[in-house]
Amino acid sequence: MTNALIVVDMQNLFVELVSGEFPKIVYAVNEQIAGAVARGDPVFYSRDYAPVDLPEGDPRGRTLLHPELDVRGEVFEKGPGNRGNFSAFLLAPVLEPQQPCAEGPSVHCSGR
Numbered sequence: 001m002t003n004a005l006i007v008v009d010m011q012n013l014f015v016e017l018v019s020g021e022f023p024k025i026v027y028a029v030n031e032q033i034a035g036a037v038a039r040g041d042p043v044f045y046s047r048d049y050a051p052v053d054l055p056e057g058d059p060r061g062r063t064l065l066h067p068e069l070d071v072r073g074e075v076f077e078k079g080p081g082n083r084g085n086f087s088a089f090l091l092a093p094v095l096e097p098q099q100p101c102a103e104g105p106s107v108h109c110s111g112r
Helices: 012-016 019-039
Strands: 005-008 043-048 074-078 107-109
Touching (some): 005 019, 019 043
Parallel strands (some): 005 043, 074 107
């Protein structure tokens, strides 16, 4: 059996919601990431690139992964916002593409 760690939506927007608790949360998640990497387990990250309540283009970078997050694996981008896809791991048709999905060697855009 293969194990993997899935880190879900550890982005500025969502980490900010827990206010003063975010350093503890990011630290705890980073410990899990370090443990997974030490065991040789893959680490996958999801990133919601288009929450419905943010201005187009995300001028404050609120959908970016938190800068203190230890990113050592593939990032999968997902809706729900403007593309209608709630899962980073289930390919679904694009409903109304309004924002481009970031591209890069370790970034996958669901819904494509």
